[in-house]
Amino acid sequence: MNTIAIHGFGRIGRSILKAALRDKQFVPVSISDIRDLPTFAALFAVDTNYGVWPESVRADGDELVIGDHRIKYINSMDALPDWRALGVDVVVDCTGRATTRSGAQAHLDRGARHVLVSAPSKSLDDCDAVLLRGINLDTFDPAAHKIVSMASCTTNALAPVVKVLREQYGIRMGLFSTVHAYTNSQSLTDQPMKDRRDSWAGAENIIPASSGAAKALKFIWPDLNVTGKAYRVPVRTGSIVELNAVVEKPTTADAVRDVFRSAAERTPLHGVMGVLEEEWASSRIVGDRLSSLIDIPLVEVLDGTLVNVAAWYDNEMGYATRLAETAATMASAT
Numbered sequence: 001m002n003t004i005a006i007h008g009f010g011r012i013g014r015s016i017l018k019a020a021l022r023d024k025q026f027v028p029v030s031i032s033d034i035r036d037l038p039t040f041a042a043l044f045a046v047d048t049n050y051g052v053w054p055e056s057v058r059a060d061g062d063e064l065v066i067g068d069h070r071i072k073y074i075n076s077m078d079a080l081p082d083w084r085a086l087g088v089d090v091v092v093d094c095t096g097r098a099t100t101r102s103g104a105q106a107h108l109d110r111g112a113r114h115v116l117v118s119a120p121s122k123s124l125d126d127c128d129a130v131l132l133r134g135i136n137l138d139t140f141d142p143a144a145h146k147i148v149s150m151a152s153c154t155t156n157a158l159a160p161v162v163k164v165l166r167e168q169y170g171i172r173m174g175l176f177s178t179v180h181a182y183t184n185s186q187s188l189t190d191q192p193m194k195d196r197r198d199s200w201a202g203a204e205n206i207i208p209a210s211s212g213a214a215k216a217l218k219f220i221w222p223d224l225n226v227t228g229k230a231y232r233v234p235v236r237t238g239s240i241v242e243l244n245a246v247v248e249k250p251t252t253a254d255a256v257r258d259v260f261r262s263a264a265e266r267t268p269l270h271g272v273m274g275v276l277e278e279e280w281a282s283s284r285i286v287g288d289r290l291s292s293l294i295d296i297p298l299v300e301v302l303d304g305t306l307v308n309v310a311a312w313y314d315n316e317m318g319y320a321t322r323l324a325e326t327a328a329t330m331a332s333a334t
Contacts, residue, residue: 002026002331003087007076007107008094009033011184012118014044015320016092016327018053019289021066023321025328029088032074032081037064040073049237049316050287084111089334092327094118101126104147113334114146116327118319120212121149130219133322133329134272134291135159142334148326151216154178154230156291156322157241157313158213160273162224164263165307170248176228178211178241181315186232207232213241237317238282240295242310250304260294260309272322276312285312289321 004020006013006028013031020026033040037059044066045057055067064071074081083091091112098104099122104115121127127149131137140148150156158176165171186193186202193199197207211230218224226245264275273292276284285293293312300308313319 002089003029004090004327004331005088006031006092009040013094015316016323019321019324025324027069030072032076034077037073080110088112090114090327090331092116117149120151120216124219134269153315153319154213155216157311160269160292161243161309168259172246174226174245176243178230180230180232180239181235181237182232203234238286239315240312245307247305247307253299253301257296257299285314288314291318
């Protein structure tokens with residue numbers, strides 16, 4: 001039996017568990033964090049972004065009980081869980097502390113067979129592969145890929161756009177901007193922060209920020225000449241990334257729209273990327289499970305080779321759904 005553990009039960013940790021249970025991907029052998037289980041049970045049961053979980057949720061001793069499922073909870077304040085004793089094949093690290101090789105290696109040293117990092121690794125040397133469903137997950141090698149990064153939510157939203165444009169037209173260069181929901185890395189009120197722009201209240205400002213998506217995309221396509229930035233805005237979840245790409249083959253807006261419609265219906269992007277034919281705002285994609293939703297009415301082409309494509313994504317649930325699927329894929333291949 002292949003076993004999966006979730007380490008870190010914050011926004012992404014709780015969302016991946018919801019995705020895994022909802023889609024019957026897996027029931028984790030354990031979850032682990034450093035806070036008290038009753039509070040985690042309450043946060044799982046009632047979520048500001050996604051509402052009330054449809055089953056009963058409670059803490060019972062050292063177990064999180066969700067419906068008929070009893071999941072072991074391990075307080076990891078003093079040490080990582082003994083993954084070997086638990087028979088864990090894949091640890092999904094949702095703490096943000098496994099983005100370096102040493103941070104991820106600690107799980108392997110405790111007996112896990114593989115680590116799936118729910119964040120961009122600092123460099124390609126800090127993981128064995130960056131794998132995204134619909135892009136290159138089919139290249140997973142259990143013997144060679146012990147530490148796998150799934151990059152960021154923005155990378156997962158942008159990668160299908162890049163893949164389609166690269167394959168159909170070729171990309172000479174590109175610039176992207178993501179308008180992104182605020183996150184826990186920001187401040188609720190004005191106060192000094194490590195990144196100066198984050199010093200202003202996240203729910204009251206548009207805050208420019210860096211994006212690691214360009215670096216992560218180059219891990220997948222080393223020759224890709226694309227860079228970009230983020231703007232954090234006062235919405236609780238739901239983001240949009242816009243790519244302006246200079247392509248090698250001339251095209252038209254109608255042709256680009258048809259290319260994305262077709263790609264969304266075919267393997268490997270079916271179930272990962274979708275299209276929106278009507279005009280919507282960000283509330284439309286809250287809770288959507290896809291990584292990338294192409295806004296068809298916003299597609300534009302200037303002078304045949306400057307292509308503008310915008311893709312919506314729920315930066316929490318869309319990403320967490322791919323994490324659940326990727327963890328299940330890795331475990332089944334182990």
